[in-house]
Amino acid sequence: MFNRLKEKLKNWTKKVVESKEKPAKQKKEKLAKEIKVPIKFNIGMEQFQPDLEQIKEISEKKGEKEIPLGVFKRIKFKVSKVKISEKEFEVYAEELEMLLLENNVALEVTDKMIKELKEEIIGKEFLKKEIEQEIKDIFKNIIRKILIEPFNIIEKIKEKSLDQSKEPYIILFCGINGTGKTTTIAKIAEHLKKKNLSCVLAAADTFRAASIEQIKKHGEKLNIKVIAQDYGSDPAAVSFDAINYAKKNLINCVLIDTAGRMHTAKNLLKEIEKISKVSKPDLKIFVGESLTGNDIIEQVKSFDWAIGIDGIILTKADIDEKGGTALSVGEITKKPILYLGTGQEYNAIEPFDKEKFIKRLGL
Ligand SMILES: Nc1nc2c(ncn2[C@@H]2O[C@H](COP(=O)(O)OP(=O)(O)O)[C@@H](O)[C@H]2O)c(=O)[nH]1
């Protein structure tokens, strides 16, 4: 998962570090040769790197050709610091931009990341041995700011179940076809069951022939009630039925599955708007594929514009080597990613954890 972006970020950081190390090392080697002093030497178990410039200065003052051993006792061991200039940064920024774009980070997010990195890096003095870690830390903080802290759905459902009204917690799922809405609903239904929360599924994708069958099958396997009508029926009416069923039977949660013809189709957005108006969901979740790349931005913007989404689930993270989609949707919607879908089985879903995501990127 997300290995490509991890690898690329690692290589980029390494390159920046090496660009600072190589010239310094060459200069040192030249000087060491000139004054005939080793770059490193061992005293007992410890290794020392003498400050060659200082040694040269001392010996030159004394007019000595060979460096007497006594000099070593007087020298300090300098801590070397480096700075990255704006010019140097520009060279690497271009490369960074390419690698982020290639790994599904949207252009506006890429630009923002590079701008922030630039502000943090240029002109700052880094201890040479810490520069790699410092660049990683800067990346980490930028990503921490981009991703919104997710909330806990289970807690929210539990809170409402304790409410006097005994109303069910309603979750509406939207997103285009094939992204994994129905599968994700089944996964969440199972997850709720494990937490002793009851739920009912609304088969409000009445558009495709197989979709009602698909959700009914999940319901049978999981032993969870599915409320459905015929193909072509009004999805808002199906949702309404499911909510009424939940109210009557004191069920904690209603999960509404919807159709997802292309997000550009105006009637799809109108339809989801109507379902949303009728069912008044507590939570509206956009389901998108982690693999999608830039297209997901348009998708999520359309649904957000139509109904105002509260959170995001990214599916198929298990087969996504890039990883940039999470950053793109996070930054553009300012909505939290709640879960990652990590496979086709019911238990292949994990709560989105910002720090875990950052670790997966090797930072
Ligand atoms: N590898 C992988 N496949 C998934 C995941 N989520 C869903 N799928 C698969 O994606 C396909 C479409 O899923 P479906 O739930 O029918 O999508 P929908 O049209 O949005 O309802 C199915 O073959 C699912 O098994 C996931 O997290 N990882």
Ligand SMILES: [Mg+2]
């Ligand atoms: Mg479906």
